Amino acid sequence: VRVSRFEGNRAHGIFFQMSDSGLALPQVGATLADFELPDTENRQRRLRELVRGGAAVIVFYRGHW
């Protein structure tokens, strides 16, 4: 088990990171670029729309590809 780091209380609130330090992951606290991906009805969904209520939780899963 490898733990890279834990960050709390930086700048404007709560930050947390639990990840493999070997990956080219975005920095916690960084602003990410918007994206647009199709949903199951082939409608394009923007990240900016998903966060509109205050936050978005994006869960990546392996899938069956």
Next chain:
Amino acid sequence: LADYASLYPSFGAAGAELAAVSVDPPERSAAVKRDMALLYPILSDGSREVIGRWGVLNAKEKGGIAMPSVFVLDHDLRLRMLAVEEVARRLTPGEVLRFVVAMHNAQDADQPGMRKVRPGRMFLRALANAFRHGVRASRV
């Protein structure tokens, strides 16, 4: 995905929208969404663009798939939380929810930024393991 489904209303109450992402085409994801009766959207990243940009592409498997991982972004598209399963242990949906609720409450608090999320059981266990087995140098 099913675990998140049961907590979906709670995420909504904390102002958070949920979305799952994989490399599967929309038709395939539609079947998953239907079979599991999911209310949140499943997005398809067939080109691996976002998966690659966010650093969670597992190129070794099946022509490139997403590593199981969770990202929490705030209203300004700022990355607030990041957990990749491969490494430490999987963060449970309940723990992610606790984080989002704390984030939500911190927004309403008089002194935003002064709240601290309490590390959960998983984190403490991972920390204990880190002490026991060592920590690989962090590339910060």
